[in-house]
Amino acid sequence: MPRWFPSPEEVSARRGRVTLLNAGAAACFSWVAISNLAANPERGAAYLLLWAIWLAVPLIWVFGIPGGRRWSAKQHAILNDELVRAQQATAARAGLALALALIGAGAACGFLGIALPVWAAPAAGSIAVIGTALVFAWLQLRDD
């Protein structure tokens, strides 16, 4: 058995904390990018690119395998064991449910003749991704 430093439990807790921090940072940067998009729609592509990059970061922490090349394949398998995969699936289900609810709300607005602002779609994407990250962080940090 390879030597662990830190232990899998510490890595799991750190992963939860970093995912939580990244979700917070992604929320802040999404807010800034979407505000700028609403204020300067002519530079929309640049703001949307920044928005997408910041949203990708928490998703990497949710669905990526921590540790990079520092640890062996066996250690990576323990860090992403079936409990973690179940937690990733739970987080993905929550994110998908949020996305579907927001799409439903958007569709309802369309039926009611309410015009959605330009920032509505990216804001819905941010909510779905940040929701996914928050659920995963909560599951990782929860003391079972």
Added chain:
Amino acid sequence: MTDLLAHLKAKRTEAGLTQGELAERVGVSRKTINTVENGVFVPSTVLALKLAAALGTTVEALFELPPGEG
């Protein structure tokens, strides 16, 4: 809500193993063993078989369905 009764803790204690030692034997984290023992997480067939093999027992001795569901 749990839909599986786990006797893992009793069998593990009987075998004189800690959660960490059992986790190392089956190749999962200690938290996974803890969640299975507490009924928070229902293990896959593969993990259940590995747990049974590591404890020298059968899957049926480790887990059972709640009364009325079998």
